[in-house]
Amino acid sequence: MNAAHRQPAEPKFEPLLQFEMEMGTFLSDWHHCDQLSTYMARMISHNRTDPLRHSNFFSSALNELLEVSFRGGSPEGRIGCAVYRHGPKERVKISFPCPAGQRQFFREAVARTHGNDAYARYLDALSTDLAPSREVVLLDLAINFDAEIRLEEQDPPSITIVVDLPLEGIVS
Amino acid sequence: MLAAPFQAEFDANSQEFSFAGVVRPRSVDEIAHSISMFRNAIEEARGVLYINVKRLAQMNNTAFHAFSRVVLDACRTRSDIRFVVVTSSVVGWTERMFRHLGKIEPQITVEVYDSKFYPGQAFVEDTSFIPILRTQTKMTWRHERKILPRHGMRPGITMADICCGIGDFAVLVRKEFQPARIVALDHSKASLAYARDVASNFGISDIEYSYGDASEMLLEDNQFDLVTCRHSLQIFNQPDLLLKELYRICKPGGRVYITNEKNSHCLGEPRAQSIQWTYNEVARLFAHFEMDVELGPKSRRYLADAGFDDILVESFMVTNQDGDPQDFADIITAWENVYAGEMAVKRGDPPEFIKRFRQGFRDHIFAALHPKGYAGWPIWAASGRKPL
Structure with missing residues (x-):
């Protein structure tokens, strides 16, 4: 392969914080999403330029991801969430077991965040849907948080949503 | 530490509906009372209704869609009313999320509140x-x-x-x-x-x-x-x-x-x-x-x-x-x-x-x-x- 075809080297993200818990325990209380996102955001933001505002922004994004896993996950297995950092970006990797039927849904939803019509879809959903679908939540992350989203499926029945959030640049 | 409780209030004198605190419901039912208050405020309002989200620290998509739905529906049935959403330059995500409403309905404008609001x-x-x-x-x-x-x-x-x-x-x-x-x-x-x-x-x-x-x-x-x-x-x-x-x-x-x-x-x-x-x-x-x-x-x-x-x-x-x-x-x-x-x-x-x-x-x-x-x-x- 010549140089022109090489993929750009993956930047080295340093691990900051992670948690793992039984999915059944996680699903036992909706407030786990709020509590975990608030706590993790505060921990990882302490050395950002504006810790308070970074934490507020990050918590908002992480909570949506936790809510997605809460609504789409199945009770067997474990949920894991790890946060990494590279420069002004945080990477969130959230893994959770989900039914086989959901996997295609997540593939399509993640793909739509990269589409040229992502913003039109988002506005349309906001304008017409009665409640946000999980697809709209991922579009929200892409549009309002400038998130880059991809899916990893190496370890069925779990899937891993990988979200890069350049919040330091937005906040400061 | 406890999260700030969610508050939704309407001040009829200033025609301002304020949201404050953290609201992350699992379903719309949990915020049905606030939605109903919001609908009533819109019905009561004449001219301009201010929607103050300056002290809204967190709102998940479920709540955002539910409250947005109320405003967007009102725009479709009430041509006589305008909405001014006042967001905060401090809580960055509010500015980013609420601005879309103005793109959907011209009756909605979104303003960012910052220090220029203070005299002197x-x-x-x-x-x-x-x-x-x-x-x-x-x-x-x-x-x-x-x-x-x-x-x-x-x-x-x-x-x-x-x-x-x-x-x-x-x-x-x-x-x-x-x-x-x-x-x-x-x-x-x-x-x-x-x-x-x-x-x-x-x-x-x-x-x-x-x-x-x-x-x-x-x-x-x-x-x-x-x-x-x-x-x-x-x-x-x-x-x-x-x-x-x-x-x-x-x-x-x-x-x-x-x-x-x-x-x-x-x-x-x-x-x-x-x-x-x-x-x-x-x-x-x-x-x-x-x-x-x-x-x-x-x-x-x-x-x-x-x-x-x-x-x-x-x-x-x-x-x-x-x-x-x-x-x-x-x-x-x-x-x-x-x-x-x-x-x-x-x-x-x-x-x-x-x-x-x-x-x-x-x-x-x-x-x-x-x-x-x-x-x-x-x-x-x-x-x-x-x-x-």
Whole structure:
């Protein structure tokens, strides 16, 4: 392969914080999403330029991801969430077991965040849907948080949503 | 720490519906009451309905869609109503999420609330004022470092410096008293950039500088052993509102420390009369811009009204004998430039007034630099304890 075809080297993200818990325990209380996102955001933001505002922004994004896993996950297995950092970006990797039927849904939803019509879809959903679908939540992350989203499926029945959030640049 | 509870309120007089706190429901049913209130407010409103989300710390997509749905539906059935969503420049995601509503319906506009909403703030946030702010802190610090322990300052505490300006007080406190944690908040991005730069040059990385509105802070309740707020209540058009926020973030048993001036009591010899006239006019000039630079001796009342107990008030005089008299003179020169050169001009004062106004500052400088002269700038330091 010549140089022109090489993929750009993956930047080295340093691990900051992670948690793992039984999915059944996680699903036992909706407030786990709020509590975990608030706590993790505060921990990882302490050395950002504006810790308070970074934490507020990050918590908002992480909570949506936790809510997605809460609504789409199945009770067997474990949920894991790890946060990494590279420069002004945080990477969130959230893994959770989900039914086989959901996997295609997540593939399509993640793909739509990269589409040229992502913003039109988002506005349309906001304008017409009665409640946000999980697809709209991922579009929200892409549009309002400038998130880059991809899916990893190496370890069925779990899937891993990988979200890069350049919040330091937005906040400061 | 507990998350701020969600509040939804409608003020019919100002036609303003306010959302505050954290709202992350699992389903719309959990917020049905607030949605119903919101619908009723829209039905009642005529002309413009303001939707205030300045103090909305968190709202998940479920809630955002539900409340957006109500507004968008109203736009489709009520051509006679307009919505103005007021977001905060502090809570970044609100601005980013709510702006889309204006793209969907032209009846909705989204405004960002920031410091320009405060009368007179621009005068004191001008970056040209920064060197003089440093000199002011240097001169007041000589006094404050001695009196701060009486107001609750001690090593190992958690403290917040609200309206921290260029952050020099936080740096001095950190060095002298070694608190365990310092959060320093201001709503001037230029001042904070300067503060971060200074901290970085001194190798300081543990002061948490944060952009925020002191009257609507993201900080949670009951967090700090000591909350300091220096020279700021006097330049805020609603000091009681600011004090309420300081009270909120202070731990029960902790203290809130404030410093303020009484400008008409600035003094000097010789040329006392001219100096006194000018500083009486300074107080009137600030009052014109809704700022009370006579607040110092009123600190006790403000603290008592805000619910504090064990209130301690003392005053000190910064003088031309505190170190180099030229420092004192430099401060007065900066005051003259801003007060006479900008504020009086903005108020529309005639040239003869401005000439006399300037003369008082110059006489104050004359007194400060006179070998037998005396020039003073009095400051009131006060603190109160938040009851347990």
